[in-house]
Amino acid sequence: MMQPGHGIAPPNIGQQPPQQYQHAPPQQPYVMMPPQAPQALWAQSAQPPQQPASADEVRTLWIGDLQYWMDENYLYTCFGNTGEVTSVKVIRNKQTSQSEGYGFIEFNTRATAEKVLQTYQGTIMPNGGQSYRLNWATFSAGERSSRQDDGPDHTIFVGDLAADVTDYLLQETFRARYNSVKGAKVVIDRLTGRSKGYGFVRFADEGEQMRAMTEMQGVLCSTRPMRIGPATNKNPAAATQPKGCQEALSSRSLELISAEMITILVHVLA
DNA sequence: AATGAGCGA
Structure with a gap:
């Protein structure tokens, strides 16, 4: 190094x-x-x-x-x-x-x-x-944020980060336990240049991602225990989200709308 | 406290 x-x-x-x-x-x-x-x-x-x-x-x-x-x-x-x-x-x-x-x-x-x-x-x-x-620099609008094209990313959200936690420290904290870690990013406030206190860790392996969600909960990074959560995926192509969710939401909304419409109709027709 | 302002005449 x-x-x-x-x-x-x-x-x-x-x-x-x-x-x-x-x-x-x-x-x-x-x-x-x-x-x-x-x-x-x-x-x-x-x-x-x-x-x-x-x-x-x-x-x-x-x-x-x-x-x-x-x-x-x-x-x-x-x-x-x-x-x-x-x-x-x-x-x-x-x-x-x-x-x-x-x-x-x-x-x-x-x-x-x-x-x-x-x-x-x-x-x-x-x-x-x-x-x-x-x-x-990539010179192409194509494969921008993917450093390695060996499959989809499985990303977790990491909150409660101490101010001094860098990409590297975050990455190494996870790489010590999971060898499929592809990278980590601490989100920076553009106005101050300082950490916003949260970041993301990308895994190649979905199993490791899921294990990390529980195993790394509360583990120390620098001076503070981390808080792990699911990441809302930035690029939907690599998303691992269960497909049922959106459909369930949609049909639920339809049900609600239908019920409301019926109520309205009842009032109108009354 | 809380889910990423990321590739150029």
Whole structure:
């Protein structure tokens, strides 16, 4: 396991108050270039110098859970010390120019991107109080939130999380007992960058999911006992929900409506 | 306290 601190380490910039960002006028999305590679130099070369490898080689990382004030400048502050950032971009709403809370960081080489992914993942963002949420950019709207396509996810809800619980800790807490754990996510408040105190754990195996629902109830994670619940599934395709539920609800509603209609009819006809 | 703002001209 690679530790931050050697190799490419996340910078530890001072406690810069985010206030300076909050009143910044809305601006068009832009791509910030590192000073090492000014636009003027690029314009002179016949070929774009930043395409040394095959075009299909992914050298871009996706970053999520960004707070509203975290702009391109901020991202460059975070990753510029690698000296290998070719562009950073925060995705914004077309009308309001407000950040959508995610962005992209492109690097010189895939190797650099990979190293950054390994060293930064889970470490604390400058000023943020939250950990980086990084992943490979996919370039396709398709398989987005599925890191592994080996079948459906079986997800549980985990509440009562202490403020310091990270994705990694949550994941490892469950992986210690269940080897089909695919991942864990602590939900972050975008306004504060802090944990909302709950999260989700995904299992590949449905049996382990069900076991965890009872076995992990009240088990300590960091400093607090966890509270496990069923997750309302985000993507219905992988849902494990019993099919009878919806139909039962529907027919029950129909019954109620029918009964009410009869009452109304009785009154109308009376 | 309480069920995920997730892939770009």
